[in-house]
Amino acid sequence: MESHITHWQRWWLYGLTGLTIFFLVLPSLIVIPMSFSGTNSLAFPPPAWSFRWYESFFTSSQWLGATWVSLQVSLCTVLLATPIGVAAAYGLHLGRFVFGQAIYAVLIAALMVPVILIAIGAFFLFAQLGMVNTKPALVLCDTLLAVPFVLVTVSAGFKGYDFNQEQVARSLGASRLKAFFSVTLPQIRASVIAGAFFSFIVAFDEVVIASLLSGGDGATLTNLMFASLRNEIDPTIAAISSLMIVLTTVPPLIGHIVMLRRKRRPS
Amino acid sequence: MTMAAGLWHKDQVLLNGAALEADRRRENRQLLMLCSPGILLAFFLLCLPIGWLFWFSFIDAGGSPTFEHYSRIWNEGAYIQIFIVTFETSALVTAICVLLGYPLAYCLSQMSQKWSGIVMLGVLVPFWTSLLVRTYAWLVLLQRRGIVNTLLVDSGLVHQPLPLVNNLTGTIIGMVHIMVPFLVLPLYASMRSIDGTYLRAAANLGASPVKAFWQIYLPLSLPGLIAGLVLTFILCLGFYITPAILGGGRVQFIAQRIETSVHLFPTWGPASALGVVLLAFTLAILVLSQLLLSRWRRRLG
Numbered sequence: 001m002e003s004h005i006t007h008w009q010r011w012w013l014y015g016l017t018g019l020t021i022f023f024l025v026l027p028s029l030i031v032i033p034m035s036f037s038g039t040n041s042l043a044f045p046p047p048a049w050s051f052r053w054y055e056s057f058f059t060s061s062q063w064l065g066a067t068w069v070s071l072q073v074s075l076c077t078v079l080l081a082t083p084i085g086v087a088a089a090y091g092l093h094l095g096r097f098v099f100g101q102a103i104y105a106v107l108i109a110a111l112m113v114p115v116i117l118i119a120i121g122a123f124f125l126f127a128q129l130g131m132v133n134t135k136p137a138l139v140l141c142d143t144l145l146a147v148p149f150v151l152v153t154v155s156a157g158f159k160g161y162d163f164n165q166e167q168v169a170r171s172l173g174a175s176r177l178k179a180f181f182s183v184t185l186p187q188i189r190a191s192v193i194a195g196a197f198f199s200f201i202v203a204f205d206e207v208v209i210a211s212l213l214s215g216g217d218g219a220t221l222t223n224l225m226f227a228s229l230r231n232e233i234d235p236t237i238a239a240i241s242s243l244m245i246v247l248t249t250v251p252p253l254i255g256h257i258v259m260l261r262r263k264r265r266p267s
Numbered sequence: 268m269t270m271a272a273g274l275w276h277k278d279q280v281l282l283n284g285a286a287l288e289a290d291r292r293r294e295n296r297q298l299l300m301l302c303s304p305g306i307l308l309a310f311f312l313l314c315l316p317i318g319w320l321f322w323f324s325f326i327d328a329g330g331s332p333t334f335e336h337y338s339r340i341w342n343e344g345a346y347i348q349i350f351i352v353t354f355e356t357s358a359l360v361t362a363i364c365v366l367l368g369y370p371l372a373y374c375l376s377q378m379s380q381k382w383s384g385i386v387m388l389g390v391l392v393p394f395w396t397s398l399l400v401r402t403y404a405w406l407v408l409l410q411r412r413g414i415v416n417t418l419l420v421d422s423g424l425v426h427q428p429l430p431l432v433n434n435l436t437g438t439i440i441g442m443v444h445i446m447v448p449f450l451v452l453p454l455y456a457s458m459r460s461i462d463g464t465y466l467r468a469a470a471n472l473g474a475s476p477v478k479a480f481w482q483i484y485l486p487l488s489l490p491g492l493i494a495g496l497v498l499t500f501i502l503c504l505g506f507y508i509t510p511a512i513l514g515g516g517r518v519q520f521i522a523q524r525i526e527t528s529v530h531l532f533p534t535w536g537p538a539s540a541l542g543v544v545l546l547a548f549t550l551a552i553l554v555l556s557q558l559l560l561s562r563w564r565r566r567l568g
Contacts, residue, residue: 013370013373013374014374016367016370016371017370017371017374017375017386020367020368020370020371020447021371021386021389021390023367023444023447024389024390024392024393024444024447024448025389025392025393026404026408027393027396027400027401027404027405027408027444028392028393028396028400028401028404030404030407030408030414031400031403031404031407034407041412042406042407042410042412042413043412083304084304084305084308085305087301087302087304087305088301088302088304088305088306090298090301091298091299091300091301091302092298092302094298095295095298095299095301095302096295097295097298097299103302103306106306106309106310106314107302107305107306107309109309109313110309110313112501112549112553113313113317113505113546113549114504114505114522114542114545114546114549115505115507115522116505116507116522116525116526116542117317117320117505117525117542117545117546118312118313118316119526120316120320120525120526120529120538120542121312121313121315121316121317121319121320122312122316123529124316124319124320124535125311125312125315125316125319140308140312141312143308144308144309144312144313147305147308147309151305201395201397204397205397205398205399207398207399207508208507208508208522208526212526212529222397222399225399225403226399226508226511226512229399229402229403229406229512230511230512233403233406237403238403238407241397241399241400241403241404244396244397244400245396245397245400248395248396248397249392249395249396252391252395253388253392256384256387256388256391260380260381260384263380
């Protein structure tokens with residue numbers, strides 16, 4: 001006789017899961033109301049409501065300047081990390097190398113090495129080159145951190161793709177490059193977009209390297225936020241945080257929903 | 268005549284074979300070239316600087332070889348204390364993540380696709396949210412007069428606000444929040460690939476659901492659990508931002524110590540030695556877990 005556990009007997013499991021999910025989403029839910037607070041305090045719920053912290057963000061040349069630096073660095077990182085990651089994923093997927101595993105390990109090593117070590121290593125390297133506090137130095141470091149994300153997502157995309165299609169295009173006379181861009185890329189584009197988006201987030205959120213390699217007018221947004229959180233908390237951070245939550249969760253949310261819809265549709 | 272034709276044919280095959288082999292090699296070289304930008308980047312920004320750190324950790328201020336930096340780490344109580352705090356906190360955070368993450372991943376893997384997609388958002392949204400933003404949120408939540416303390420006092424559970432932030436407690440809460448998705452995502456992926464027929468077979472043979480879970484499901488999910496657990500622990504060892512903000516200066520991790528010694532002292536020796544030790548621990552744990560996992564997989568067939 002098979003025995004089953006009913007849903008009711010598992011209430012504790014569902015309860016624990018619900019509590020964990022609540023724990024995970026709670027901070028994001030708190031920050032947004034906080035940003036509309038009318039007072040200086042960190043009290044919740046705020047005793048009064050206003051847009052003053054948004055106003056203070058959009059009128060501060062320091063915060064806006066740092067945001068601009070972050071956006072520039074992140075976009076350059078996307079433009080650099082995406083092609084590097086896609087090319088490496090393509091090479092590793094089709095190539096038969098003796099050291100294939102080792103190459104993969106080197107390419108994703110930046111995920112495993114503590115960021116502080118990458119930061120002080122890069123600080124030393126760029127100090128030798130006279131490039132400390134320059135945007136190119138930041139872009140290169142962020143690219144190092146972002147490539148593994150592109151590599152992993154795009155490799156997964158290649159696994160679900162039939163490479164015979166590219167062979168067909170090439171046997172019909174297309175060059176490898178043309179075959180890739182006209183046949184392969186359109187079919188793996190979801191994974192490439194996801195990888196590019198991840199590299200944007202990685203670069204935009206990076207704090208440790210930025211706090212060593214940037215400063216003054218070249219400071220990134222996260223660098224300023226970190227300094228503020230360590231010393232005296234500027235409530236403008238609540239407004240910035242809310243904007244960042246919207247910026248980093250809405251695009252993948254749309255992607256997630258589109259993906260769920262597609263899965264549900266019978267093919 | 269037939270023999271000559273046969274020879275000619277064989278030559279042709281050999282020639283063709285050689286040409287194909289050369290072609291394959293050329294193609295492989297081209298594919299390797301595609302990986303080279305990433306490899307170069309990793310070489311110049313990762314391998315080279317770490318090589319330098321390694322070098323610096325063995326030379327003194329005058330440039331002669333020395334073990335002084337390492338012996339200082341070993342002999343000074345303050346350094347040992349930092350290592351103990353880092354490892355203990357990381358182990359505790361990993362344990363809490365397993366306690367919260369395993370049931371969550373299990374639940375997710377049992378749900379219908381529609382529901383797991385929705386619940387998964389609860390894991391992914393924080394995962395996508397900036398680490399600084401989440402740390403700030405915990406700072407607000409755990410304040411003396413923050414929501415958590417207000418609720419605790421109002422409900423009569425405690426008489427006065429608990430010190431939840433600017434100490435180790437706050438650091439642990441913030442770290443667990445950041446690390447739970449890192450544990451759940453690989454664990455969920457491995458649980459999804461567990462064949463449900465094993466469990467049905469166990470039930471069919473008379474195992475109670477609890478027994479089937481302990482004897483069948485848990486061992487099958489163990490490789491995924493170990494992979495997630497190791498990732499969580501390693502990432503915890505390198506934490507810098509969360510202890511710096513939520514610890515309020517009272518919690519010092521190895522990474523903070525490295526940063527302060529680079530900022531405060533012009534010499535690189537002590538920071539380099541700390542970095543090398545941190546990296547050595549990280550790599551050792553990674554390699555050991557990989558060995559363990561591959562042995563485990565072989566045993567499971």
